[in-house]
Amino acid sequence: xxxxxxxxxxxxxxxxxxxxxxxxxxxxxxxxxxxxxxxxxxxxxxxxxxxxxxxxxxxxxxxxxxxxxxxxxxxxxxxxxxxxxxxxxxxxxxxxxxxxxxxxxxxxxxxxxxxxxxxxxxxxxxxxxxxxxxxxxxxxxxxxxxxxxxxxxxxxxxxxxxxxxxxxxxxxxxxxxxxxxxxxxxxxxxxxxxxxxxxxxxxxxxxxxxxxxxxxxxxxxxxxxxxxxxxxxxxxxxxxxxxxxxxxxxxxxxxxxxxxxxxxxxxxxxxxxxxxxxxxxxxxxxxxxxxxxxxxxxxxxxxxxxxxxx
Amino acid sequence: xxxxxxxxxxxxxxxxxxxxxxxxxxxxxxxxxxxxxxxxxxxxxxxxxxxxxxxxxxxxxxxxxxxxxxxxxxxxxxxxxxxxxxxxxxxxxxxxxxxxxxxxxxxxxxxxxxxxxxxxxxxxxxxxxxxxxxxxxxxxxxxxxxxxxxxxxxxxxxxxxxxxxxxxxxxxxxxxxxxxxxxxxxxxxxxxxxxxxxxxxxxxxxxxxxxxxxxxxxxxxxxxxxxxxxxxxxxxxxxxxxxxxxxxxxxxxxxxxxxxxxxxxxxxxxxxxxxxxxxxxxxxxxxxxxxxxxxxxxxxxxxxxxxxxxxxxxxxxxxxxxxxxxxxxxxxxxxxxxxxxxxxxxxxxxxxxxxxxxxxxxxxxxxxxxxxxxxxxxxxxxxxxxxxxxxxxxxxxxxxxxxxxxxxxxxxxxxxxxxxxxxxxxxxxxxxxxxxxxxxxxxxxxxxxxxxxxxxxxxxxxxxxxxxxxxxxxxxxxxxxxxxxxxxxxxxxxxxxxxxxxxxxxxxxxxxxxxxxxxxxxxxxxxxxxxxxxxxxxxxxxxxxxx
Numbered sequence: 001x002x003x004x005x006x007x008x009x010x011x012x013x014x015x016x017x018x019x020x021x022x023x024x025x026x027x028x029x030x031x032x033x034x035x036x037x038x039x040x041x042x043x044x045x046x047x048x049x050x051x052x053x054x055x056x057x058x059x060x061x062x063x064x065x066x067x068x069x070x071x072x073x074x075x076x077x078x079x080x081x082x083x084x085x086x087x088x089x090x091x092x093x094x095x096x097x098x099x100x101x102x103x104x105x106x107x108x109x110x111x112x113x114x115x116x117x118x119x120x121x122x123x124x125x126x127x128x129x130x131x132x133x134x135x136x137x138x139x140x141x142x143x144x145x146x147x148x149x150x151x152x153x154x155x156x157x158x159x160x161x162x163x164x165x166x167x168x169x170x171x172x173x174x175x176x177x178x179x180x181x182x183x184x185x186x187x188x189x190x191x192x193x194x195x196x197x198x199x200x201x202x203x204x205x206x207x208x209x210x211x212x213x214x215x216x217x218x219x220x221x222x223x224x225x226x227x228x229x230x231x232x233x234x235x236x237x238x239x240x241x242x243x244x245x246x247x248x249x250x251x252x253x254x255x256x257x258x259x260x261x262x263x264x265x266x267x268x269x270x271x272x273x274x275x276x277x278x279x280x281x282x283x284x285x286x287x288x289x290x291x292x293x294x295x296x297x298x299x300x301x302x303x304x305x306x307x308x309x310x
Numbered sequence: 311x312x313x314x315x316x317x318x319x320x321x322x323x324x325x326x327x328x329x330x331x332x333x334x335x336x337x338x339x340x341x342x343x344x345x346x347x348x349x350x351x352x353x354x355x356x357x358x359x360x361x362x363x364x365x366x367x368x369x370x371x372x373x374x375x376x377x378x379x380x381x382x383x384x385x386x387x388x389x390x391x392x393x394x395x396x397x398x399x400x401x402x403x404x405x406x407x408x409x410x411x412x413x414x415x416x417x418x419x420x421x422x423x424x425x426x427x428x429x430x431x432x433x434x435x436x437x438x439x440x441x442x443x444x445x446x447x448x449x450x451x452x453x454x455x456x457x458x459x460x461x462x463x464x465x466x467x468x469x470x471x472x473x474x475x476x477x478x479x480x481x482x483x484x485x486x487x488x489x490x491x492x493x494x495x496x497x498x499x500x501x502x503x504x505x506x507x508x509x510x511x512x513x514x515x516x517x518x519x520x521x522x523x524x525x526x527x528x529x530x531x532x533x534x535x536x537x538x539x540x541x542x543x544x545x546x547x548x549x550x551x552x553x554x555x556x557x558x559x560x561x562x563x564x565x566x567x568x569x570x571x572x573x574x575x576x577x578x579x580x581x582x583x584x585x586x587x588x589x590x591x592x593x594x595x596x597x598x599x600x601x602x603x604x605x606x607x608x609x610x611x612x613x614x615x616x617x618x619x620x621x622x623x624x625x626x627x628x629x630x631x632x633x634x635x636x637x638x639x640x641x642x643x644x645x646x647x648x649x650x651x652x653x654x655x656x657x658x659x660x661x662x663x664x665x666x667x668x669x670x671x672x673x674x675x676x677x678x679x680x681x682x683x684x685x686x687x688x689x690x691x692x693x694x695x696x697x698x699x700x701x702x703x704x705x706x707x708x709x710x711x712x713x714x715x716x717x718x719x720x721x722x723x724x725x726x727x728x729x730x731x732x733x734x735x736x737x738x739x740x741x742x743x744x745x746x747x748x749x750x751x752x753x754x755x756x757x758x759x760x761x762x763x764x765x766x767x768x769x770x771x772x773x774x775x776x777x778x779x780x781x782x783x784x785x786x787x788x789x790x791x792x793x794x795x796x797x798x799x800x801x802x803x804x805x806x807x808x809x810x811x812x813x814x815x816x817x818x819x820x821x822x823x824x825x826x827x828x829x830x831x832x833x834x835x836x837x838x839x840x841x842x843x844x845x846x847x848x849x850x851x852x853x854x855x856x857x
Contacts, residue, residue: 046775048450084371085508091527150566157574165571166562168529251528255562261528265368268738 008294012287019283020073020276024066027272056082073280079273081266088277092259096281098168099258102177102250103243109182110243111236114189118232121190122197123220133190140187145246149180149253166255177254181246185239192235196228203227230297237293241286359554359855361837363848364562364571364580368528371511374496375447378455380758383493383847384581385559388533389430390496390516393421393440394487395543396760398844400659402487405543406435406497406517416482416797423473427541429499430521437475441467442500444477453508457494459767482797484804485763492760493847517541519552519851531559545843546851553839553854572597572832578855579833579840581848585643585713591832600831602842605657606759607768608650609714611721611752611822616782619700620751624679626819629702630669632676632728638720639825642713646830650823652812653765657844659801660762660808665816676728685729693729701731705750707740714754717824745777755780756827758845762808766792769815781820788814 035053053059057068072079078088113136121133156176157165167173200206201224209219247260259278266274369382374390377383393407407421427435447454447461454461463480470476479486489495502515514522519542520533539551560577562568565584572580573594583591583599591597613620613629620626639649648656651665685693685700693700702725704718715736722732735743735750743749757764770792771784788811795807815821829846839852 153570158570164576253564257529
């Protein structure tokens with residue numbers, strides 16, 4: 001187990017390095033001159049533009065720029081924003097808790113609604129509950145996030161006045177954005193859990209349990225659900241990554257602070273150091289999440305645990 | 311078996327937790343709603359209170375000299391003052407400068423400054439401070455943005471005595487005084503500018519009616535009343551300190567959310583109301599709608615005259631006749647935006663009202679002009695000449711700001727009728743496409759400005775080696791008029807000069823003016839006294855929040 005984790009850690013580092021190289025190359029190759037974006041093209045003189053380029057090290061060849069960037073990064077220096085000279089790493093760390101809270105609450109909402117409805121819909125297959133669950137699932141998957149967000153604002157903020165329409169002050173402002181993201185996630189989980197439950201129900205071991213005379217309840221919750229959760233955990237692991245990406249839209253719709261907003265703004269402004277910093281940071285989170293998913297397999301599924309041990 | 315039961319326990323626990331938490335959310339919110347209304351009641355004496363004001367985008371920096379965005383002005387107007395102020399009738403009045411005189415050659419201005427002004431950090435305001443500011447804008451190390459264009463043709467300044475300064479220009483400019491009134495040439499504290507350097511934008515210090523409190527990126531900017539303030543310009547009634555305690559500028563980019571937060575009373579005012587919401591807000595008994603047309607260059611589509619076939623006036627006139635601007639503006643803005651007729655917007659000195667109603671859609675004329683120039687319709691309905699199709703590369707630089715992408719789509723349809731194919735390119739990277747590669751046939755832009763001299767940067771032949779102007783126009787006659795307009799001291803003659811220029815630009819179809827942008831604010835009825843300056847920017851000196 002320890003060895004597996006170590007191997008996974010090593011590959012994870014490789015993934016993070018790969019991601020940072022890739023982002024650097026993409027941003028480097030994208031058309032457009034960051035210096036021209038920083039200075040107003042209609043009033044800056046060519047001399048000013050050239051000076052700034054030298055100052056930022058953008059006149060150096062590609063490999064030197066990358067080497068500088070990477071060695072600085074290893075020392076924890078992610079550089080400064082080109083737009084307002086803010087240091088990148090403190091900026092990310094400052095905004096990350098808000099994004100983390102949003103992702104965490106939306107994951108809880110997604111997992112709770114998703115598993116509950118998924119199980120109920122499999123048990124009451126083709127019934128009314130199944131119909132409702134599948135409808136919720138379809139809604140969550142097919143509605144664009146920003147649309148769901150605006151609908152929730154109109155209903156719960158403008159009409160009912162229960163929750164603020166925007167901002168990041170306190171828990172009440174977290175509810176609507178988390179629900180928006182959570183609904184999307186729930187949609188995926190409902191379908192996944194429902195399908196795998198139905199598959200598991202027809203497997204010989206369930207038939208055997210029935211023959212032993214176990215109650216429907218024990219069979220469903222004690223045995224079927226546990227087996228059905230294995231694929232669901234994979235989906236949930238990936239989903240948390242998706243939710244993290246979804247914060248870009250949701251943070252903008254609900255005017256929340258967070259790294260989703262930062263990267264959206266930075267991409268618009270072609271603010272290279274900020275984009276690179278945020279991507280590097282999120283790549284690390286993805287990798288850690290995947291590691292956790294792998295470890296949780298072993299916890300849920302004895303077969304995986306045994307395979308790891310041998 | 312045991313483990314599966316514990317799983318269920320966790321699930322149940324999680325479910326309960328969510329229910330409890332969401333319950334908390336609801337009660338938490340109703341509490342804060344009660345507090346908010348309670349707060350409004352205590353502010354019933356119309357002194358004090360906090361104005362929450364939702365901005366559509368985030369300011370880039372609160373350093374006026376380094377900003378390139380109009381949205382920044384809403385916030386920095388509260389923190390900084392200017393030397394002079396421009397009234398809606400175009401006249402220039404004192405502000406931080408009490409009086410001034412202009413030398414006979416028009417190349418130097420001597421300002422007498424107020425002696426009772428202090429910056430928020432205690433630094434005294436004097437001639438040294440003004441000199442520092444003007445020199446700071448032209449210092450390349452400042453990386454000044456739009457302020458640099460405004461301050462030209464500034465060359466140097468001399469401190470005569472503590473409260474007198476002489477400002478020298480390279481050549482006379484009738485736009486210079488008006489430009490000094492613009493927020494981007496606001497006066498910053500020299501002490502703070504030296505101390506914070508490129509971080510002044512995060513720690514702004516001025517002499518304005520409000521002092522900076524904090525800026526949480528992407529969330530809000532807070533400013534508080536400057537109790538010592540006693541030098542407000544003639545554009546507002548209240549010469550002293552503001553009536554309210556604080557203003558919180560909330561940054562809310564999504565328009566539905568912005569309007570939703572005014573309607574749900576989470577904020578008291580929100581800027582840039584989309585046209586489709588205007589009708590509903592007008593009939594809402596709790597809301598008021600404030601509107602001020604911005605002054606300067608209206609949203610205008612510029613032909614790239616350096617690219618064939620757009621160097622041919624007849625082809626441009628064909629487009630001018632084929633595009634139905636009236637129906638575009640009516641369709642998209644539901645009667646809430648005014649159509650633009652000229653290169654300048656109404657309200658600016660020299661605006662030529664005689665151009666109103668001068669150009670009307672005429673498909674037959676458009677077809678005729680194109681036929682005359684030898685452009686023949688091909689099998690696909692697109693005109694051709696010498697084996698080349700008549701295509702127009704339409705570039706827009708914003709993700710549908712003010713529905714500008716929709717304008718492109720409608721023009722594409724309208725020009726199809728006369729056999730012109732329009733390729734629309736939406737790109738954020740205008741710096742490369744427009745200013746570097748010069749790769750467009752039609753490109754839209756607008757500019758807030760107080761003086762008709764703004765036309766110079768768009769239509770005067772660009773100097774050798776310099777970046778070409780947006781239109782690429784190069785006509786000695788217009789160059790001469792623009793040069794005269796910049797220095798002419800007789801207002802009547804100036805009006806005449808700019809009238810000639812505007813008429814030429816429409817007759818020669820150099821541009822297609824589209825709409826005049828109104829700055830619209832939706833505010834709760836309890837908010838009173840939001841005013842607008844001559845450019846259409848909001849002023850908060852007179853604001854009171856009624857119970």
